[in-house]
Amino acid sequence: MRVVVAMSGGVDSSVAAALLAEQGHEVVGLxxxxxxxxxxxxxxxxxxxxxxxxxxxxxxxxxxFPHYIxxxxxxxxxxxxxxxxxxxAAGRTPLPCAHCNSDLKFSTLLERAxxxxxxxxxxxxxxxxxxxxxxRWRLKRSTDPGKDQSYFLFSLTQDQLAHARFPVxxxxxxxxxxxxxxxxxAVAEKPDSQEICFVPDGDYASFVxxxxxxxxxxxxxxxxxxxxxGTHGGVHRFTVGQxxxxxxxxxxxxYVTRIDAETSTVTVGVRSALERTxxxxxxxxxxxxxAPTSPVRVSAQIRHRHQPGAGSVVALPDERAEMIFDEAQTxxxxxxxxxxxxxxxxxxxxxxx
Amino acid sequence: MHRIYLDHNAxxxxxxxxxxxxxxxxxxxxxxxxxxxxFGQQAKAAIDEARTLTAALLxxxxxxxxxxxxxTESDNIAIRGAADALEASGxxxxxxxxxxxxxxxxxVKALARRGWRVTLLPVDQTGVVSPDALRAALDEDTALVSxxxxxxxxxxxxxxxxxxxxxxSTGAIFHTDAVQSAGKLPIHVKALGVDLLSISAHKFYxxxxxxxxxxxxxxxxxxxxxGGRQERNRRAGTENVPGIVGMGVAxxxxxxxxxxxxxxxxxxxxxxxxxxxxxxxxxxxNGGGSARVANTTNISFERVEAESLLIALDLDGVxxxxxxxxxxGTLEPSHVLKAMGLPTHRxxxxxxxxxxxxxxxxxxxxxxxxxxxxxxxxRNLTRAVRA
Numbered sequence: 134m135r136v137v138v139a140m141s142g143g144v145d146s147s148v149a150a151a152l153l154a155e156q157g158h159e160v161v162g163l164x165x166x167x168x169x170x171x172x173x174x175x176x177x178x179x180x181x182x183x184x185x186x187x188x189x190x191x192x193x194x195x196x197x198f199p200h201y202i203x204x205x206x207x208x209x210x211x212x213x214x215x216x217x218x219x220x221x222a223a224g225r226t227p228l229p230c231a232h233c234n235s236d237l238k239f240s241t242l243l244e245r246a247x248x249x250x251x252x253x254x255x256x257x258x259x260x261x262x263x264x265x266x267x268x269r270w271r272l273k274r275s276t277d278p279g280k281d282q283s284y285f286l287f288s289l290t291q292d293q294l295a296h297a298r299f300p301v302x303x304x305x306x307x308x309x310x311x312x313x314x315x316x317x318x319a320v321a322e323k324p325d326s327q328e329i330c331f332v333p334d335g336d337y338a339s340f341v342x343x344x345x346x347x348x349x350x351x352x353x354x355x356x357x358x359x360x361x362x363g364t365h366g367g368v369h370r371f372t373v374g375q376x377x378x379x380x381x382x383x384x385x386x387x388y389v390t391r392i393d394a395e396t397s398t399v400t401v402g403v404r405s406a407l408e409r410t411x412x413x414x415x416x417x418x419x420x421x422x423x424a425p426t427s428p429v430r431v432s433a434q435i436r437h438r439h440q441p442g443a444g445s446v447v448a449l450p451d452e453r454a455e456m457i458f459d460e461a462q463t464x465x466x467x468x469x470x471x472x473x474x475x476x477x478x479x480x481x482x483x484x485x486x
Numbered sequence: 487m488h489r490i491y492l493d494h495n496a497x498x499x500x501x502x503x504x505x506x507x508x509x510x511x512x513x514x515x516x517x518x519x520x521x522x523x524x525f526g527q528q529a530k531a532a533i534d535e536a537r538t539l540t541a542a543l544l545x546x547x548x549x550x551x552x553x554x555x556x557x558t559e560s561d562n563i564a565i566r567g568a569a570d571a572l573e574a575s576g577x578x579x580x581x582x583x584x585x586x587x588x589x590x591x592x593x594v595k596a597l598a599r600r601g602w603r604v605t606l607l608p609v610d611q612t613g614v615v616s617p618d619a620l621r622a623a624l625d626e627d628t629a630l631v632s633x634x635x636x637x638x639x640x641x642x643x644x645x646x647x648x649x650x651x652x653x654x655s656t657g658a659i660f661h662t663d664a665v666q667s668a669g670k671l672p673i674h675v676k677a678l679g680v681d682l683l684s685i686s687a688h689k690f691y692x693x694x695x696x697x698x699x700x701x702x703x704x705x706x707x708x709x710x711x712x713g714g715r716q717e718r719n720r721r722a723g724t725e726n727v728p729g730i731v732g733m734g735v736a737x738x739x740x741x742x743x744x745x746x747x748x749x750x751x752x753x754x755x756x757x758x759x760x761x762x763x764x765x766x767x768x769x770x771x772n773g774g775g776s777a778r779v780a781n782t783t784n785i786s787f788e789r790v791e792a793e794s795l796l797i798a799l800d801l802d803g804v805x806x807x808x809x810x811x812x813x814x815g816t817l818e819p820s821h822v823l824k825a826m827g828l829p830t831h832r833x834x835x836x837x838x839x840x841x842x843x844x845x846x847x848x849x850x851x852x853x854x855x856x857x858x859x860x861x862x863x864x865r866n867l868t869r870a871v872r873a
Contacts, residue, residue: 161797201793201800203793204793244867248863248867249798
């Protein structure tokens with residue numbers, strides 16, 4: 134069977150491709166050229182740069198399958214980058230990797246794959262997909278809990294999951310690197326990517342300001358009582374739960390508790406002011422079940438590195454949902470995803486309002 | 487899988503005779519052609535023979551041929567070297583066409599940053615420059631005019647003799663990039679009336695990394711690479727002897743086969759073109775209304791992503807390209823098709839088929855058998871996704 138592998142140039146997607154080829158599939162490697170990263174004077178993340186595309190090409194050549202590069206600069210700008218800037222400008226904290234998965238890899242790239250006679254797109258994500266007895270496609274956590282990336286895949290629809298394949302999803306990272314060494318892949322020791330790939334030097338604030346200069350005008354920092362305690366250089370520089378970089382002195386540590394982009398106001402408070410037992414989410418995608426009309430017990434994860442909190446979720450009209458936690462959670466951050474799990478299975482997820 | 491190569495304008499497979507001659511030079515003629523002793527003389531004799539063969543392909547004098555590292559370097563020496571030599575004359579204006587290869591376009595851009603005035607000549611809908619446009623652009627300040635002989639993307643042939651005559655009438659010198667015509671069209675440098683002419687060996691079954699610049703006797707061109715006095719002080723650096731002797735053999739064979747091979751390829755190309763136009767709705771030939779080199783056709787496929795079509799064909803064993811190889815990997819629509827004034831749906835969805843020595847009737851049959859199905863599949867998918 135012909136399978137397209139989305140190759141970022143990292144060790145995970147490289148091993149994913151090599152394993153599929155070993156299993157006898159006809160692998161076609163596709164890399165996405167997403168942004169102009171040709172300026173050697175800037176430090177780019179370690180994903181999808183020209184060097185990474187070359188790494189992907191070397192893996193393809195060594196294993197012996199064809200590899201092509203699609204130029205998706207325009208699509209990437211129109212979906213992932215514009216959303217990233219819009220979210221920061223609205224005082225929220227975006228999660229571009231999730232958009233890249235649902236809006237590019239498993240939409241535009243999948244569409245191209247189908248045009249090439251491939252019915253599946255494989256990636257190097259640490260997640261698993263299977264089919265329940267009642268015919269629903271299910272998304273599950275990776276068997277390596279430290280590497281699990283199901284959080285970033287919550288917005289894949291049933292149709293997208295049906296065509297998704299995660300060859301390294303049931304392997305621990307160490308085993309993936311072992312495979313890479315066994316296969317002689319030059320990327321075996323390549324470090325994991327950390328930063329957001331399209332922002333040079335990890336400087337999100339400058340990146341956003343270049344596109345929305347008015348944000349840099351800044352505004353007031355106020356306390357929970359509404360009294361001004363300082364000024365700031367733009368709401369895009371803050372995220373709910375942030376402690377560092379506030380430039381305030383106080384007896385108790387202060388955290389960002391609220392961001393109001395309309396008035397360009399950042400509210401700060403003590404740690405307890407960050408606690409919430411309730412949240413609502415929009416654009417909710419239900420995966421293992423249909424939208425639940427009565428509360429369902431789940432554990433909900435509100436950011437990538439977050440110990441999920443137990444509670445109940447119920448669907449609201451207009452693809453929204455309300456989550457009530459048993460115990461208060463710290464820093465529920467608008468713009469991030471909330472993903473509902475039952476055990477290791479993703480029940481669904483949405484965007485925190 | 488039997489693979490069909492239809493990308494000869496990007497590069498051609500090296501002929502066995504060429505490879506043998508180059509290999510012999512690598513093994514046996516290792517001397518430095520500048521050396522006085524036997525080994526040097528042997529290498530020098532080898533490149534002299536290649537110079538004669540290369541000059542014969544252009545109907546020029548061997549003493550007028552400079553060996554270079556390829557078409558890009560030849561274009562650079564022609565334009566930069568002539569511009570440098572003409573700087574003292576006070577003329578500071580260059581004219582090139584909008585459809586030149588990047589080797590010319592980016593070279594004049596670099597000169598523009600140094601204060602040279604540059605005019606880009608427009609082309610008509612079939613990709614041809616009009617002499618009137620050149621006449622209008624020329625003035626007393628014009629130092630050099632550069633117009634390619636045949637275009638790499640669409641194959642159209644420019645009226646070089648007429649354009650060169652015009653350029654000379656105001657005292658400008660004339661360069662032509664003949665990289666895509668050398669070995670395909672008869673070239674007589676004197677009849678064309680040019681002052682400088684660039685060629686590249688790997689476009690006519692020679693090795694990569696070697697080319698030549700023909701420089702009319704008496705024309706001053708300053709070196710771009712500075713160093714030793716090789717190539718009559720116009721191109722420093724120890725000569726690429728294996729590449730040069732390989733090019734000589736390639737030039738000899740290209741010249742001997744040119745008429746017959748051109749006629750053969752024209753038949754194949756015309757059959758491919760007519761077959762695609764008949765079998766695939768929403769297709770159009772770009773540059774079809776004018777004289778073209780025999781091996782090239784450039785076809786736009788409405789509502790098809792050219793990148794996807796190229797990859798789908800490659801997975802089925804057919805190698806083609808979108809526009810020029812140099813612009814692959816960029817989103818920019820072809821600057822050539824844009825200069826022809828074609829609408830976006832044609833500039834972004836075009837595929838170049840360029841035929842060559844190994845292609846047969848059976849190859850064309852195979853392409854015509856699989857292409858319509860691939861296009862239909864890609865189009866249905868686009869419709870399904872947009873619906």
